[in-house]
Amino acid sequence: MFTGIIEEKGKIREVKLSGVSGTIKIAASKVLEGTKLGDSIAVNGVCLTVTQMDDAGFSADVMAETLRRSSLGSLSKGDYVNLERAMAADGRFGGHIVSGHIDxxxxxxxxxxxxxxxxxxxxxxxxxxxxxxxxxxxxxxxxxxxxxxxxxxxxxxxxxxxxxxxxxxxxxxxxxxxxxxxxxxxxxVQKFFSCGGNENSAQEKRDRKILEFLNL
The missing domain is CATH 2.40.30.20 (Elongation Factor Tu (Ef-tu); domain 3)
Incomplete structure (x- = not known):
């Protein structure tokens, strides 16, 4: 989970795309602090998993769904991106709940x-x-x-x-x-009301069947 409070701007070192997936390498410093392989970093709002690290930055794999949903596929070497580490449990919640899953x-x-x-x-x-x-x-x-x-x-x-x-x-x-x-x-909330309407309809059908069974 993220908060949407950007920690630093990273710079694209390399983008390798092959078909519908690929790898992205980003120069960064602040977001590397306390980060280990397998941790999540939001890149322009997209939650990515750190697969490699060095003193200058990190790398992450990008899958097909990510490229379909986001603008990451249009990035080029030298472009800047917004970076945020996953929120620490004891951190301040300065923004709002951000999952890193682009709509x-x-x-x-x-x-x-x-x-x-x-x-x-x-x-x-x-x-x-x-x-x-x-x-x-x-x-x-x-x-x-x-x-x-x-x-x-x-x-x-x-x-x-x-x-x-x-x-x-x-x-x-x-x-x-x-x-x-x-x-x-x-x-x-949208999902709740959508499901709620279906549940009410189903409940009404069940109530009618019960009344019919009791001949009321």
């Missing part, structure tokens, strides 16, 4: 400045927008952010200078893709 991608449609903040508008699919609420949370390339606006076609976040300097978000340009992870609580 899909969005496209930056507009960027505008307002005082010391920068508004970023992101267009995405309906199934992702349906789980976004104003003042709720969303992870964009692994960054925990508060939704400032949401419409039928896009949503917007307001980025403060600290977030801008510590992450890669403002390095993005119009039409660039970003990884999106909806708030896990919203997904469970």
């Amino acid at each position: 899909g991608m969005g496209t930056i449609s507009k960027v505008k400045n307002e005082g010391n903040a920068t508004w970023i508008y992101i267009s995405t699919s309906k199934n992702i927008l349906d789980l976004i609420v104003e003042k709720g949370s969303i992870a964009i390339d692994g960054i925990s952010l508060t939704v400032a606006k949401v419409s039928d076609v896009d949503f917007a976040v307001s980025v403060i200078p600290h977030t801008a300097s510590e992450t890669t978000l403002l390095d993005k340009k119009i039409d660039d893709c970003v990884n999106l992870e909806n708030d896990i609580i919203g997904k469970y």
